[in-house]
Amino acid sequence: MSAITFNELSQSLASAGCQTEAAECHATLAGLACAGPLPGDWMAQITGGGDSLDQCRETVETLRVGVLEDLAGEEMEFELLLPIDEVELSERTEALAHWCQGFIYGLTLGGIKTGQALPGDVAEVVSDFAKLAEAEHAGDASEEDEKNYVEVCEYVRVGAQLVYEELLARQVKTPE
Numbered sequence: 284m285s286a287i288t289f290n291e292l293s294q295s296l297a298s299a300g301c302q303t304e305a306a307e308c309h310a311t312l313a314g315l316a317c318a319g320p321l322p323g324d325w326m327a328q329i330t331g332g333g334d335s336l337d338q339c340r341e342t343v344e345t346l347r348v349g350v351l352e353d354l355a356g357e358e359m360e361f362e363l364l365l366p367i368d369e370v371e372l373s374e375r376t377e378a379l380a381h382w383c384q385g386f387i388y389g390l391t392l393g394g395i396k397t398g399q400a401l402p403g404d405v406a407e408v409v410s411d412f413a414k415l416a417e418a419e420h421a422g423d424a425s426e427e428d429e430k431n432y433v434e435v436c437e438y439v440r441v442g443a444q445l446v447y448e449e450l451l452a453r454q455v456k457t458p459e
Contacts, residue, residue, distance in 0.1 A: 314389020
């Protein structure tokens with residue numbers, strides 16, 4: 284479970300003048316982690332750069348450690364970094380869409396090519412994330428809408444974990 288909250292990451296990225304928002308930053312990091320070892324310039328890649336990455340370095344490094352530990356953990360502790368439940372559903376849905384977009388972007392940065400054959404259910408999960416990246420919610424949120432949002436978030440969380448495990452298994456089996 285992340286030691287960094289959505290608001291803490293948002294504020295840290297904003298203070299550094301970064302071009303990405305918190306959910307997308309978290310997801311890009313998760314996607315990169317799923318694709319393989321993080322590249323040397325991982326921080327600039329997940330933040331979109333900024334006026335002063337030093338202002339967010341500690342927060343983003345803490346995020347990195349948490350994401351890697353949670354994805355690799357046996358307890359399936361990986362969680363999406365999204366706004367809290369008290370935020371309007373439309374904003375949470377937008378953040379979830381950005382999360383899905385960022386995850387796919389992270390996979391691409393990590394070397395997963397569009398159209399590349401992917402193991403197991405990874406291709407289906409990535410395809411679903413691409414569709415979810417276009418999600419939006421307008422109007423008042425019903426109880427059913429809230430329930431659906433929670434279910435979709437759980438699907439995305441488990442999907443990201445599955446992608447990590449499937450791609451990690453592929454890396455272990457791939458001869459050097």
